[in-house]
Amino acid sequence: MSSLTHLNARGEARMVDVGAKPVQARRAAAEARLVCAAATAKAIREADLPKGDVLAAARIAGIQAAKRTADLIPLCHPLPLNHVFVDIEVGETAVTVRCEVATSARTGVEMEALTGASVAALTLYDMAKAVDKAMRIDGIRVLEKHKG
Amino acid sequence: MSSLTHLNARGEARMVDVGAKPVQARRAAAEARLVCAAATAKAIREADLPKGDVLAAARIAGIQAAKRTADLIPLCHPLPLNHVFVDIEVGETAVTVRCEVATSARTGVEMEALTGASVAALTLYDMAKAVDKAMRIDGIRVLEKHKG
Amino acid sequence: MSSLTHLNARGEARMVDVGAKPVQARRAAAEARLVCAAATAKAIREADLPKGDVLAAARIAGIQAAKRTADLIPLCHPLPLNHVFVDIEVGETAVTVRCEVATSARTGVEMEALTGASVAALTLYDMAKAVDKAMRIDGIRVLEKHKG
Amino acid sequence: MSSLTHLNARGEARMVDVGAKPVQARRAAAEARLVCAAATAKAIREADLPKGDVLAAARIAGIQAAKRTADLIPLCHPLPLNHVFVDIEVGETAVTVRCEVATSARTGVEMEALTGASVAALTLYDMAKAVDKAMRIDGIRVLEKHKG
Amino acid sequence: MSSLTHLNARGEARMVDVGAKPVQARRAAAEARLVCAAATAKAIREADLPKGDVLAAARIAGIQAAKRTADLIPLCHPLPLNHVFVDIEVGETAVTVRCEVATSARTGVEMEALTGASVAALTLYDMAKAVDKAMRIDGIRVLEKHKG
Amino acid sequence: MSSLTHLNARGEARMVDVGAKPVQARRAAAEARLVCAAATAKAIREADLPKGDVLAAARIAGIQAAKRTADLIPLCHPLPLNHVFVDIEVGETAVTVRCEVATSARTGVEMEALTGASVAALTLYDMAKAVDKAMRIDGIRVLEKHKG
Numbered sequence: 001m002s003s004l005t006h007l008n009a010r011g012e013a014r015m016v017d018v019g020a021k022p023v024q025a026r027r028a029a030a031e032a033r034l035v036c037a038a039a040t041a042k043a044i045r046e047a048d049l050p051k052g053d054v055l056a057a058a059r060i061a062g063i064q065a066a067k068r069t070a071d072l073i074p075l076c077h078p079l080p081l082n083h084v085f086v087d088i089e090v091g092e093t094a095v096t097v098r099c100e101v102a103t104s105a106r107t108g109v110e111m112e113a114l115t116g117a118s119v120a121a122l123t124l125y126d127m128a129k130a131v132d133k134a135m136r137i138d139g140i141r142v143l144e145k146h147k148g
Numbered sequence: 149m150s151s152l153t154h155l156n157a158r159g160e161a162r163m164v165d166v167g168a169k170p171v172q173a174r175r176a177a178a179e180a181r182l183v184c185a186a187a188t189a190k191a192i193r194e195a196d197l198p199k200g201d202v203l204a205a206a207r208i209a210g211i212q213a214a215k216r217t218a219d220l221i222p223l224c225h226p227l228p229l230n231h232v233f234v235d236i237e238v239g240e241t242a243v244t245v246r247c248e249v250a251t252s253a254r255t256g257v258e259m260e261a262l263t264g265a266s267v268a269a270l271t272l273y274d275m276a277k278a279v280d281k282a283m284r285i286d287g288i289r290v291l292e293k294h295k296g
Numbered sequence: 297m298s299s300l301t302h303l304n305a306r307g308e309a310r311m312v313d314v315g316a317k318p319v320q321a322r323r324a325a326a327e328a329r330l331v332c333a334a335a336t337a338k339a340i341r342e343a344d345l346p347k348g349d350v351l352a353a354a355r356i357a358g359i360q361a362a363k364r365t366a367d368l369i370p371l372c373h374p375l376p377l378n379h380v381f382v383d384i385e386v387g388e389t390a391v392t393v394r395c396e397v398a399t400s401a402r403t404g405v406e407m408e409a410l411t412g413a414s415v416a417a418l419t420l421y422d423m424a425k426a427v428d429k430a431m432r433i434d435g436i437r438v439l440e441k442h443k444g
Numbered sequence: 445m446s447s448l449t450h451l452n453a454r455g456e457a458r459m460v461d462v463g464a465k466p467v468q469a470r471r472a473a474a475e476a477r478l479v480c481a482a483a484t485a486k487a488i489r490e491a492d493l494p495k496g497d498v499l500a501a502a503r504i505a506g507i508q509a510a511k512r513t514a515d516l517i518p519l520c521h522p523l524p525l526n527h528v529f530v531d532i533e534v535g536e537t538a539v540t541v542r543c544e545v546a547t548s549a550r551t552g553v554e555m556e557a558l559t560g561a562s563v564a565a566l567t568l569y570d571m572a573k574a575v576d577k578a579m580r581i582d583g584i585r586v587l588e589k590h591k592g
Numbered sequence: 593m594s595s596l597t598h599l600n601a602r603g604e605a606r607m608v609d610v611g612a613k614p615v616q617a618r619r620a621a622a623e624a625r626l627v628c629a630a631a632t633a634k635a636i637r638e639a640d641l642p643k644g645d646v647l648a649a650a651r652i653a654g655i656q657a658a659k660r661t662a663d664l665i666p667l668c669h670p671l672p673l674n675h676v677f678v679d680i681e682v683g684e685t686a687v688t689v690r691c692e693v694a695t696s697a698r699t700g701v702e703m704e705a706l707t708g709a710s711v712a713a714l715t716l717y718d719m720a721k722a723v724d725k726a727m728r729i730d731g732i733r734v735l736e737k738h739k740g
Numbered sequence: 741m742s743s744l745t746h747l748n749a750r751g752e753a754r755m756v757d758v759g760a761k762p763v764q765a766r767r768a769a770a771e772a773r774l775v776c777a778a779a780t781a782k783a784i785r786e787a788d789l790p791k792g793d794v795l796a797a798a799r800i801a802g803i804q805a806a807k808r809t810a811d812l813i814p815l816c817h818p819l820p821l822n823h824v825f826v827d828i829e830v831g832e833t834a835v836t837v838r839c840e841v842a843t844s845a846r847t848g849v850e851m852e853a854l855t856g857a858s859v860a861a862l863t864l865y866d867m868a869k870a871v872d873k874a875m876r877i878d879g880i881r882v883l884e885k886h887k888g
Contacts (some may be wrong), residue, residue: 004195006275013201017527046152053161056796060370074504083313088204126221137288165823204500208666231609288882300787301870309793311744343742349646349753356652379461382562426745448639449722457645491594497605517718574597584729652814675757
């Protein structure tokens with residue numbers, strides 16, 4: 001039998017039964033980093049000056065994606081979310097996205113935080129791809145996870 | 149004025165007008181790598197033996213996500229897709245996801261390939277997160293892009 | 297700092313944290329009015345006689361849209377809904393849509409009621425647009441909002 | 445006045461108000477049967493050997509569809525789901541899909557179970573349609589339903 | 593190697609590449625039958641008199657589902673649809689749903705027709721389930737399929 | 741027989757068959773106006789200074805909604821979109837949203853423009869509702885529509 005909780009004894013995928021778990025306050029934060037040329041980071045920083053649409057578009061896309069996690073990740077549970085926030089920091093040769101999610105539910109929200117950070121980074125990639133063909137997204141990981 | 153094509157002269161986000169571009173055969177391939185413990189890679193490899201649901205779930209999630217790219221990435225154009233394929237290779241301490249997408253359209257499908265690879269990797273992360281708290285997703289990048 | 301609750305101190309969009317708010321019974325009702333030619337209102341009234349599909353289609357579209365509010369309005373919280381009802385009244389030169397929504401949640405449902413009423417009105421517009429080029433939708437507003 | 449609970453006194457569709465019903469543990473199981481040629485059942489059984497993608501794709505599609513029930517069935521309530529499982533048995537001339545769903549909510553999940561079983565069967569139909577033009581899906585029904 | 597076209601040589605699921613197929617006019621029609629008690633069929637027939645919402649809700653749900661087929665069936669191609677129509681006939685102890693779909697695309701629309709008919713039947717099931725616990729959906733099948 | 745094109749001879753809703761219409765370049769622009777207190781318009785104008793997230797969130801929500809029109813309006817055809825742009829002007833006691841959409845398809849995009857403008861206005865309403873209880877959305881109408 002597999003050690004992977006999302007498989008049953010026969011190795012078949014299933015959504016884990018969380019019915020016996022208590023409804024608790026749960027939070028998670030995750031990060032994703034768009035690694036790009038210095039000129040690209042500069043373009044994103046400057047483009048953001050007049051209207052702010054570049055980073056705002058990524059923040060909005062990340063928030064929307066966090067809400068849609070159960071629709072994207074097959075074995076994730078649909079959860080009500082109490083809070084989603086996407087923070088973006090433009091560095092010299094990378095843009096770092098941090099996504100925080102909170103819920104009161106029977107299971108955690110690390111996948112929501114990871115999905116929000118990933119889609120926000122993909123949105124930045126989309127907006128910059130015409131000026132930089134060599135970008136990549138790295139370091140998608142959970143930063144913290146709490147409950148109770 | 150910004151060098152970012154997804155902004156107009158005032159720095160406002162918009163979906164670029166591709167109406168003047170020809171409908172052409174376009175392909176793209178992208179990659180994402182789930183970096184994990186050797187024991188996790190082993191669990192994924194073995195879990196895949198009885199039923200194959202682990203890698204199949206990730207492939208299906210990646211294909212579905214590629215089709216939903218325009219719904220996730222705000223400034224992407226909705227496109228008909230001719231082909232989507234997700235290939236997954238389980239290494240010693242990493243699982244590599246490769247997503248290929250093809251269309252006949254006015255714009256390319258690199259975002260579809262990147263989104264498919266990212267969501268397939270996130271799906272693997274979800275299934276393995278109970279056994280490995282230190283995974284990360286790295287190297288999300290475009291491998292190739294063709295047209296005509 | 298902005299008085300707009302959906303922005304943080306830096307003016308960045310975020311989904312407000314409702315985790316500290318109590319789960320309560322909450323209701324809201326909203327209205328939208330399709331202003332049209334008398335002949336159009338007459339066509340809608342009569343078309344509705346044989347099968348009722350015109351108003352039924354708008355009611356169903358409004359109910360579905362109310363359920364999808366968090367997917368459409370970026371900073372809305374996904375909520376379980378206990379009740380959605382769309383009532384439509386065909387007047388002489390206008391069709392009035394009223395949408396009622398109820399939930400047991402940490403935040404209200406006025407956006408769900410407004411979204412349901414708006415999409416029901418847009419659905420009527422779509423069905424009548426071939427016979428009336430001068431319609432408009434007016435008076436989208438909250439009629440009532442209760443909690444506890 | 446109609447005996448159909450989803451209509452009000454005037455015969456208009458509405459989402460039934462479940463606000464007064466208690467949040468309870470609720471489970472349902474439903475079934476769908478893909479009736480096909482023996483050669484098709486054999487192809488599905490064998491195709492499933494190398495990678496398991498055929499049955500896994502149907503299981504994943506069924507789980508995803510169960511989560512999306514309120515988005516597909518207009519008068520269904522959006523519910524958090526605690527558990528979804530799709531079991532598939534390949535017989536001689538039929539493939540039987542069984543979908544189990546559990547929630548803690550104000551209303552039951554039989555529609556979620558029926559939708560999950562139906563979409564899993566449709567997914568098998570899609571994968572086999574090139575080799576068998578005479579398939580049909582039969583016997584979509586609720587097997588059991590419990591609460592409390 | 594499998595005879596199932598949706599698997600590659602290694603038995604992995606993939607969306608078949610239709611890039612080499614011509615864009616052609618394609619039509620398909622499919623059927624689904626809700627088998628119920630005579631009293632249920634009568635209730636549906638009568639409930640349909642005042643407002644028509646029962647059959648209209650099912651027609652709308654079927655049309656919406658046909659448009660969402662590629663989102664529900666993992667290996668289906670997203671297609672533009674030229675036409676969708678759902679016809680419902682209430683018999684003595686069954687309600688028959690027929691869904692017709694037309695497109696101009698590189699692949700057929702039988703899955704769209706089957707999905708539309710299935711979801712329309714599930715919608716009728718949902719509206720009648722409080723008065724009839726013994727319904728089932730039978731005979732989901734393709735009635736005709738044309739191209740060119 | 742009804743003059744409403746979305747009904748067949750029996751008064752049943754259907755998606756009009758556009759298969760015989762030519763694929764043509766088509767454009768449409770629509771408007772929606774959020775009528776609010778002068779203090780609210782001022783808050784939106786100022787909130788937009790630091791980061792621009794208020795108007796950017798509305799623009800992104802409008803663009804996303806335009807792409808999702810066929811999923812919201814039951815009888816709309818799913819269309820590929822070549823271009824979507826949302827322009828917002830903050831006046832003294834109103835915020836005016838203008839949405840432009842372009843496609844190359846068999847049918848027009850006025851519903852996409854109306855839906856984009858409406859959802860952008862609803863998004864502004866959502867962000868300002870805590871500071872202004874008396875807002876309404878007025879004047880949702882088509883500004884122009886072209887083809888060829």
